[in-house]
Amino acid sequence: MERTFIMIKPDAVQRGLIGEIIRRFEQRGLKLVAMRFVHVSRALAEKHYAVHKERPFYAGLIEYITSGPVVAMVWEGTNAIQAARNTMGATNPVDAAPGTIRADLGMEIGRNLVHGSDGPETADFEIGLWFGDDIPGWERDADRWIFE
């Protein structure tokens, strides 16, 4: 079992898409293990996106992610990191495959609705940053119908 950090970004919250986005991860079979509605501080945003500090879009990215509340979550499942990224679609919605969150709900790279960890180290770092390291698991009755 793997865990991944997923964030519903301010544009999706403002557009009333929280339920629609959670539905897609939930119905796929990923298991929700943590969730918070967060007013993101600049300090937290800068830590979260530290890897992009030198990129030309960094300032705009920090403005965007601190511009309104977000929903921060941790989801668990087999290959959860890649599964969640596939459900999200490519970074730029114009390149994302139909059926993905970013293609179905978005138009531009700077308003791409959702964040997901891109690897095991990133997932550990992001889960620790947003939730700490002590998230308990739970038994879901449907698990045996989703995970073999």
Ligand code: DAT
């Ligand atoms: P992802 O969110 O798919 O992991 P990333 O980590 O490369 O993509 O970039 C983080 C976010 O930064 C991305 O969701 C949107 C923004 N971004 C990335 N590349 C960009 C670009 N060339 N122009 C504007 N914003 C960009």
Ligand code: MG
């Ligand atoms: Mg990324």
